[in-house]
Amino acid sequence: MAIATLDRAAKKGVTAVQEYALISGRALSNLFRRPFYGADIFTQADIIGVGSIPIVILTGFFTGGVLALQSASTLAQFGAAAVTGQLVSFSMIKELGPVLTSLMVSGRNASGMASELGSMMVTEQIDAMRALGTDPLKKLVMPRIVATVVMLFFLTIISDAIGILGGAAVSVFLLGQDSSQYFHNAYQSLRYADLVQGMVKPLIFGLIIATIGCYYGMTTRGGTQGVGRSTTQAVVVSSVLIIASDFVISRFMIGIFGR
Amino acid sequence: MSQAAVAPEIPQRTDDEPAVVFEHVSIGFEGKSVLDDISFTVKPGETRVLLGPAGVGKSVLLKMADGLMRPDTGRITVFGEEISSMPEQQLFALRGRIGIVFQEGALFDSLTVRDNVAYRLIEERIPEEEINQRVVEALRFVELEHTLDKFPSELSGGMRRRVAIARAIVSRPDLLLYDSPTGGLDPITSTTIIELVIKQRDVYHTSSLLVTHRLQDAFVLASHRFNREANKMEPLPEGQSDPQTSFLVLNEGKLVFDGSTHELVHSDDPFLKEYLS
Numbered sequence: 001m002a003i004a005t006l007d008r009a010a011k012k013g014v015t016a017v018q019e020y021a022l023i024s025g026r027a028l029s030n031l032f033r034r035p036f037y038g039a040d041i042f043t044q045a046d047i048i049g050v051g052s053i054p055i056v057i058l059t060g061f062f063t064g065g066v067l068a069l070q071s072a073s074t075l076a077q078f079g080a081a082a083v084t085g086q087l088v089s090f091s092m093i094k095e096l097g098p099v100l101t102s103l104m105v106s107g108r109n110a111s112g113m114a115s116e117l118g119s120m121m122v123t124e125q126i127d128a129m130r131a132l133g134t135d136p137l138k139k140l141v142m143p144r145i146v147a148t149v150v151m152l153f154f155l156t157i158i159s160d161a162i163g164i165l166g167g168a169a170v171s172v173f174l175l176g177q178d179s180s181q182y183f184h185n186a187y188q189s190l191r192y193a194d195l196v197q198g199m200v201k202p203l204i205f206g207l208i209i210a211t212i213g214c215y216y217g218m219t220t221r222g223g224t225q226g227v228g229r230s231t232t233q234a235v236v237v238s239s240v241l242i243i244a245s246d247f248v249i250s251r252f253m254i255g256i257f258g259r
Numbered sequence: 260m261s262q263a264a265v266a267p268e269i270p271q272r273t274d275d276e277p278a279v280v281f282e283h284v285s286i287g288f289e290g291k292s293v294l295d296d297i298s299f300t301v302k303p304g305e306t307r308v309l310l311g312p313a314g315v316g317k318s319v320l321l322k323m324a325d326g327l328m329r330p331d332t333g334r335i336t337v338f339g340e341e342i343s344s345m346p347e348q349q350l351f352a353l354r355g356r357i358g359i360v361f362q363e364g365a366l367f368d369s370l371t372v373r374d375n376v377a378y379r380l381i382e383e384r385i386p387e388e389e390i391n392q393r394v395v396e397a398l399r400f401v402e403l404e405h406t407l408d409k410f411p412s413e414l415s416g417g418m419r420r421r422v423a424i425a426r427a428i429v430s431r432p433d434l435l436l437y438d439s440p441t442g443g444l445d446p447i448t449s450t451t452i453i454e455l456v457i458k459q460r461d462v463y464h465t466s467s468l469l470v471t472h473r474l475q476d477a478f479v480l481a482s483h484r485f486n487r488e489a490n491k492m493e494p495l496p497e498g499q500s501d502p503q504t505s506f507l508v509l510n511e512g513k514l515v516f517d518g519s520t521h522e523l524v525h526s527d528d529p530f531l532k533e534y535l536s
Binding site for chain 1: 379
């Protein structure tokens with residue numbers, strides 16, 4: 001009995017991975033096939049990118065601020081409070097900017113994609129689209145993947161910049177540090193490898209958010225309850241994958257660049 | 260490369276070529292058989308009414324006829340093309356000749372009635388002027404030309420179903436698939452929908468496969484014709500039925516009846532007798 005249950009669970013898991021790979025692969029291969037849904041990409045870029053700017057700005061600002069607040073007191077014990085700017089910029093660009101921005105976008109958009117596509121699945125709108133001669137992977141999934149990857153890249157840059165500004169605001173106005181020293185340290189200590197690391201991550205995370213959101217949406221079953229389940233799963237799975245893949249990418253990048 | 264260039268050539272239907280052929284088709288889900296060894300044919304201009312209790316697999320069968328689901332075994336041929344193993348890209352081209360009305364209409368809720376009906380034409384990059392003309396024509400057929408700018412949520416259930424019919428016929432298909440077009444509607448609205456199906460059958464002679472579990476609708480379809488002068492349906496003389504309309508009955512995954520209205524009514528099969536009573 002237990003073996004049969006394990007067997008079923010394993011088969012279900014393998015099928016899910018296979019289905020995920022097929023949906024993502026087919027959607028991406030459609031990128032270079034006509035018709036090209038450029039207008040849909042722009043619409044999604046507006047929803048995903050422009051719509052996420054407020055939460056990304058707020059998250060970035062307060063993360064940079066709290067990072068400066070917490071680290072300054074520890075650094076002061078070693079007489080190194082002057083490198084607060086360096087610590088904030090390093091942390092924001094290499095880790096917190098990409099990861100927190102992705103988690104925010106995941107919470108907002110992976111759920112949105114799963115619920116929107118899920119609702120279309122349970123009301124047979126996806127089947128209707130196929131019956132009307134349109135490939136839903138091309139019309140619905142591909143634009144969401146492209147828009148998320150591109151927009152998350154720029155949202156991360158905004159988050160990094162705002163985070164460093166947030167750290168500066170705390171360092172200068174609350175901790176009484178010198179602003180030019182903060183920005184000098186923040187800028188001078190950065191190397192090409194740090195920027196590459198910070199810029200590669202949102203591309204991967206964007207792919208994770210969009211493909212997971214669309215996968216759960218496109219495989220929704222079981223009416224409105226199923227839509228709710230897909231939405232929750234999309235956020236949980238994409239968040240966990242973002243954090244897990246962040247570790248793998250960081251280790252890989254450190255291996256390549258040595259920092 | 261344009262899509263037109265990669266789209267396969269679909270051979271035009273000859274007069275006697277069946278629109279749909281199912282040959283020993285079976286399908287199951289999670290190890291449970293749903294349809295078992297189903298074989299039947301839909302001839303050109305013929306309307307086949309698929310009856311059966313709820314949950315017997317009627318919608319699954321209809322979706323397989325449009326290539327939206329694939330059988331586990333057996334062959335499905337539509338206009339001479341075997342679709343059971345046809346790649347999805349080729350199916351998109353073939354579906355240009357098929358119109359389908361889904362159970363709940365399946366209208367795109369974020370698009371207006373005009374854009375819903377025009378969807379296929381917009382995707383095919385047809386000139387705007389022609390799209391508008393054909394959309395109005397299709398909506399006039401279902402008597403809803405005044406709803407162009409409304410969203411599906413602003414329409415009643417019956418109106419949504421009529422818009423779905425307009426969307427299915429706007430491309431002038433050679434085959435129409437109706438999935439319980441009257442499901443969940445009140446008797447008066449159901450009659451309006453069936454009248455449209457009869458109108459499509461008698462005016463355009465489109466081959467069609469209609470799924471329903473409502474016997475009353477099925478018999479109205481068989482016993483009425485559309486009067487073009489009066490622009491309404493009327494009953495056929497007593498004892499007559501439409502020769503182009505015949506029945507298929509599913510029960511427990513098997514096709515238990517395939518024949519004319521007369522044969523169905525006079526069948527000695529115990530299940531059919533009980534089902535029809």
